[in-house]
Amino acid sequence: MINVLIVDDDAMVAELNRCYVARIPGFNCAAVASTLAQASAIIQDPACTIDLVLLDVYMQQESGLDLLPVIRATGRPVDVIMISSASDRATIQTSLHYGVVDYLIKPFQFPRFEEALLNWRNRYNQMEAHSYYEQADVDNLLHSGPPEIADTRRLPKGLTQQTLRTICQWIDAHPEQAFSTDDLANAVGISRVSCRKYLIWLAQINILFTTIHYGATGRPVYHYRLQADQVGLLKQYCQ
Numbered sequence: 001m002i003n004v005l006i007v008d009d010d011a012m013v014a015e016l017n018r019c020y021v022a023r024i025p026g027f028n029c030a031a032v033a034s035t036l037a038q039a040s041a042i043i044q045d046p047a048c049t050i051d052l053v054l055l056d057v058y059m060q061q062e063s064g065l066d067l068l069p070v071i072r073a074t075g076r077p078v079d080v081i082m083i084s085s086a087s088d089r090a091t092i093q094t095s096l097h098y099g100v101v102d103y104l105i106k107p108f109q110f111p112r113f114e115e116a117l118l119n120w121r122n123r124y125n126q127m128e129a130h131s132y133y134e135q136a137d138v139d140n141l142l143h144s145g146p147p148e149i150a151d152t153r154r155l156p157k158g159l160t161q162q163t164l165r166t167i168c169q170w171i172d173a174h175p176e177q178a179f180s181t182d183d184l185a186n187a188v189g190i191s192r193v194s195c196r197k198y199l200i201w202l203a204q205i206n207i208l209f210t211t212i213h214y215g216a217t218g219r220p221v222y223h224y225r226l227q228a229d230q231v232g233l234l235k236q237y238c239q
Contacts, residue, residue, distance in 0.1 A: 002026055008032075030049070055084075101119075122227075159197060
């Protein structure tokens with residue numbers, strides 16, 4: 001479960017964001033703070049685990065921006081999504097300077113809120129999946145955008161709809177199973193090289209979650225598992 005701290009001095013807005021968080025599976029509103037002092041105390045409390053902060057800028061006699069260096073100084077692995085009506089260049093530049101992972105300008109609709117949290121979770125899962133990274137993994141973390149909408153007309157060159165359907169149908173039938181390239185290639189009767197291309201693409205659009213396992217020889221073996229929140233997207237490719 002991902003623990004979220006909401007920092008906003010407007011009780012109605014804080015409650016709305018809390019309700020939004022509750023609508024997204026896997027996220028939990030662990031606390032709400034109406035002042036920066038309260039937020040700082042919660043973040044630094046060793047008994048309280050906070051993974052993600054939803055932070056307003058304009059607060060009574062305070063600026064949410066002042067909490068950003070405090071969070072970084074703690075050294076705790078806490079990420080921040082700014083949620084504010086502040087849209088000036090200086091505010092956004094300062095936010096980005098301190099590494100905020102997204103910035104939502106009020107007013108916004110729930111789909112944009114959900115997108116921000118799900119995109120963050122995708123990056124979080126990718127970070128947790130590896131102890132060491134290849135260049136492609138780092139590139140995907142730094143440059144990947146939001147998950148693409150399924151569109152068979154946009155399959156990469158060399159991938160066919162028929163083979164993709166076969167692969168996705170097997171994955172759909174084994175939603176809880178982690179598998180390697182060899183496992184899937186043998187199961188559906190295609191070459192390992194061809195299978196690897198499809199798995200890389202499915203991981204790139206966040207349908208699959210990737211982990212690396214090192215054997216006795218030190219050669220990495222990639223294991224894949226279906227992302228639980230991407231079942232609907234996978235089924236589109238099963239048709």
